[in-house]
């Protein structure tokens with residue numbers, strides 16, 4: 514299964530690669546600062562076979 518996901522920073526629009534593993538749970542939430550603009554990004558990951566997706570939101 515694909516574990517690398519390309520997302521776009523909700524603040525600066527920078528493309529970021531993040532790695533998530535289904536072993537850690539079908540539904541995951543994590544907050545990581547953008548490497549470019551340093552704003553906190555909330556990642557919501559849903560592992561659901563081919564419908565696996567990653568959503569990003571502003572965490573503040």
Ligand SMILES: [Zn+2]
Pocket residue numbers: 522523524525526527547548549550551552
């Ligand atoms: Zn950013």
